[in-house]
Amino acid sequence: MPQYAALIYEPGDPDWSAVDTPEKQQMLADYGAFGATAAAVLRGGAALYPTTTATTVRVNGGKGGDVVTSDGPFAETKEVLTGFYLMECADLDEAVRWAAQIPAAWYSGIEVRPVIDFGGSES
């Protein structure tokens, strides 16, 4: 079965490590509910610290070159990647149905991307 990454994008770079408002509490409960409902298709996932904690790594001059790190995310955008799920679904329609139940889909958006299968496992 194909796998899909459901990439969660949110405005304003929220910090999900601190659940300090009733809204966040509610949101976390909603994510918990999604996790329970979608348990059968979920194969992994993570919530990420804000982009203020991000480090971008580049190797200047290509392979073997100088490692250059810089503070911040790869691209500055209004909406940032705050987490993702890995889902196993029969097809895109099913993946979209699940993605629509991820709380961030209700006020922001979820990017659904097919995961490349490099073989080795049963497809």
Add this chain to the structure above:
Amino acid sequence: MARSPDHTDERAALVRLVRDEGARVLATLVRTTGSWQLAEDAVQDAVMRALDRWPRDGIPPEPRAWLTVTARRRAIDLIRREAMRDSKELAALELRVADAEPPDHGVVRDDLLRLLFVCCHPALSVEAQTALALRTLGGLSTEEVASSLLVSPATMAKRLTRAKRKIQVARIPYEAPSPEDLPERLQGVLTVIYLMFTEGYHASGGDGPLRRGLTSEAIRLATLLRELLPGQVSVLGLAALLALHDARTPARLDHDGEPVRLAEQDRSRWDRDAIERGLALLGLALRGSVARPDPFVVQAAIAACHDLAPTWEATNWPAIVSWYDVLLTVGDTPVVRLGRAVAIGELHGPDAGLTALETVEGLEGHLPFVAGRAELLARSGRVAEARDAYRAALELPTNAATRRTLAARLDELG
């Protein structure tokens, strides 16, 4: 050697037949091979052979069976050449493709529906949907699709390849939507067909026959959809709308190929048969849409009011205004409000029209809005404002005929 018109007609009919049947064969082959590219290559080959042989040897008694067998043979050749698959998988695939009999009518119908809904899947861009529909369901070549949609063949090839790759890797299912998803997905399909029609309808004279061929492709797809989903109200509504607009085609362009406004068209040149067909479809659609008005049906009803009027002045404006009121309840857009304001202007006079126009937002750079407002101002005697409005309209990009008309109006105001 010069060909007689008969030959050209015969050739066109043959091409049409091969393309129609080719789309059906393709729809089944995509399902049985599971590979869009393989199916397309195989059908392309069969279509080329048919176009080469049939004019010489005559059309076979069962064209679809001929194309099916030829395409399957080609598909099996292509599968054998593919080094990627192991022998067991290959044998299974060959068996599935070879399938004893050509598929029966019901299977072909279901496969075509699948193909149609995949082409118009909302995960694809509208541009990609239109291109795919023309390429696979209309059977147009990539070059023909490119020139009808005004992009270069290279861009179109890239667009089609990208769309097919997305269908494959993201696994857009080769399925017609479930009954609960059908209404929404169907709206997507109808929108693509409608956009295809308007692209061709508004193409001006210099754009060549392929551009205007889009209208007949759209009408053909609407007809196909009617066969596939008989009795569907929105489908009937779209088919009616297209027929009722298409009926005006003979009067829509002047001798120089420039568009003529509805108010000034020679109505004796309208296609009466197309109007009759449109009215019959509209009747069926109206009988079916009691619970909730359907936007396509309502637009068809407005088109019917125009088509039935002997002159612009003698149009049944009260009916048109009430249809616009209905249309507003299902889709309140600035363009709908503009249409309603123009109708109000005809029914209750220019001042009422101008008042209605005040509720239209965001169309300041839209010629029908600016020119419509100018006309209402002129009729209402607000000469200075009308002059400004006509001048503003002349600033907007448009064709030569419209420009001449606007300039003449401005002149009349002195």
